[in-house]
Amino acid sequence: MTETDQPRPDLDAAVDAVLPSLTAVSDDHAAASLRRTRVALADAAPGREGAGAWRWGLAAVAAALIVLASSLAFWRGRAPEPGSTVERRPANPAVVATPPAPSAPPAAPGPVAPERVATASRAPRSPGRRRNVAVQATSALPTTPESSRPDPLIALVRAVQAIPEDAWARGVAGTDVTISPIAIAPLETPPIPDVAPEWPTAGEP
Amino acid sequence: MNGAVLGPSVEIPTGSVPRTTKDCVTDLELVERAQRGDSDAFGVLVERHHRAALRAAVAALGAVDEADDAVQEAWIAARDRLAGFRGDAAFRTWLLAIVWHKATDRRRGVGRWVRRLISMDAGDDTPGAVPSLAFTAAGPSPERAALAGEQQRTIARLVRALPAKLRDPLVLVGSGDYSYDDVAAMLATPVGTVKWRVSEARRQLRVKLTRLGF
Numbered sequence: 001m002t003e004t005d006q007p008r009p010d011l012d013a014a015v016d017a018v019l020p021s022l023t024a025v026s027d028d029h030a031a032a033s034l035r036r037t038r039v040a041l042a043d044a045a046p047g048r049e050g051a052g053a054w055r056w057g058l059a060a061v062a063a064a065l066i067v068l069a070s071s072l073a074f075w076r077g078r079a080p081e082p083g084s085t086v087e088r089r090p091a092n093p094a095v096v097a098t099p100p101a102p103s104a105p106p107a108a109p110g111p112v113a114p115e116r117v118a119t120a121s122r123a124p125r126s127p128g129r130r131r132n133v134a135v136q137a138t139s140a141l142p143t144t145p146e147s148s149r150p151d152p153l154i155a156l157v158r159a160v161q162a163i164p165e166d167a168w169a170r171g172v173a174g175t176d177v178t179i180s181p182i183a184i185a186p187l188e189t190p191p192i193p194d195v196a197p198e199w200p201t202a203g204e205p
Numbered sequence: 206m207n208g209a210v211l212g213p214s215v216e217i218p219t220g221s222v223p224r225t226t227k228d229c230v231t232d233l234e235l236v237e238r239a240q241r242g243d244s245d246a247f248g249v250l251v252e253r254h255h256r257a258a259l260r261a262a263v264a265a266l267g268a269v270d271e272a273d274d275a276v277q278e279a280w281i282a283a284r285d286r287l288a289g290f291r292g293d294a295a296f297r298t299w300l301l302a303i304v305w306h307k308a309t310d311r312r313r314g315v316g317r318w319v320r321r322l323i324s325m326d327a328g329d330d331t332p333g334a335v336p337s338l339a340f341t342a343a344g345p346s347p348e349r350a351a352l353a354g355e356q357q358r359t360i361a362r363l364v365r366a367l368p369a370k371l372r373d374p375l376v377l378v379g380s381g382d383y384s385y386d387d388v389a390a391m392l393a394t395p396v397g398t399v400k401w402r403v404s405e406a407r408r409q410l411r412v413k414l415t416r417l418g419f
Contacts, residue, residue, distance in 0.1 A: 011415070022376050022379075037276060
């Protein structure tokens with residue numbers, strides 16, 4: 001036993017006198033704490049806790065339904081009907097509205113233009129691809145207005161279609177082709193004098 | 206509702222559960238009534254043991270405000286777990302264990318460490334500061350009163366500086382509100398261990414006070 005371990009009843013008594021004060025609570029504090037505890041117990045009543053859980057559950061379900069409905073509406077608003085995307089496209093009305101002439105010869109270059117009409121009746125795309133392709137087809141505006149651009153090929157096709165059927169048949173048969181003879185007068189030139197020509201030398205411009 | 210109100214002060218009881226009164230009812234009876242749904246019985250339990258619960262929380266936390274919050278949480282937890290109380294221990298011991306658990310949870314919280322750091326910067330105004338006990342000293346002279354006051358402040362500072370394993374049982378036992386069995390149940394420690402820790406805490410305090418010249 002060391003010197004500092006000697007019994008010290010006076011120090012023990014001093015410690016015993018101090019220890020209760022370390023946990024002392026005044027009457028005012030205790031009363032106020034009791035009031036607050038009663039209020040807390042009333043606020044956290046078991047019945048209220050259950051109702052609160054129900055309210056939270058209902059709110060969560062309602063929020064999930066709202067999100068689902070809005071996402072569905074957004075998806076349907078963006079997804080086009082099959083074929084409607086090409087109909088809304090501002091295409092050249094002359095090309096789309098004019099059907100190909102039934103009497104046009106198959107070898108003529110005119111049928112090239114009606115090939116663009118075939119895109120309007122394209123088969124509906126698969127659902128997986130529809131979203132990306134549809135947005136590009138409907139929202140992408142042409143850089144220049146197509147109607148203002150002259151198309152010489154279309155003009156040629158219309159001109160060919162304007163030829164009457166009988167005239168076309170005659171032209172193909174070649175029966176009415178008559179070429180009148182062209183009278184050409186003889187060209188008279190003055191006589192050339194007897195002078196030796198001066199040919200340019202090498203290196204001269 | 207247990208009664209039909211006929212007038213301002215006339216009430217005819219219609220239920221089988223009598224109204225709870227504060228007197229001549231043991232804790233166990235109150236617990237059984239509270240388990241059957243009598244909220245008044247639980248209110249009586251709160252009124253009986255709130256102060257002991259608050260002091261236990263103060264012993265763990267050192268601050269009355271924090272102890273108040275911990276005790277409120279403990280009472281709510283006790284009411285929620287009351288159906289599982291089987292009476293193996295006294296209700297008071299069972300409650301104090303819950304209080305101590307809630308208080309030590311708070312003591313381990315990060316926010317408490319931050320507040321302690323701030324209060325250390327601001328000075329030693331730690332809650333639970335020892336009020337002067339000079340009036341209880343033997344001599345009435347101012348010198349002896351001043352000496353006793355300084356000794357008390359030193360003891361309080363040394364107690365707070367003890368490790369928690371020694372400080373908690375010493376403060377709880379020294380408060381005079383709790384028996385060794387209560388403290389052992391609160392700390393979930395054998396009674397013999399509690400006694401040894403209290404003795405060791407006293408020995409360390411004696412050594413430090415002797416070195417300081419007391």
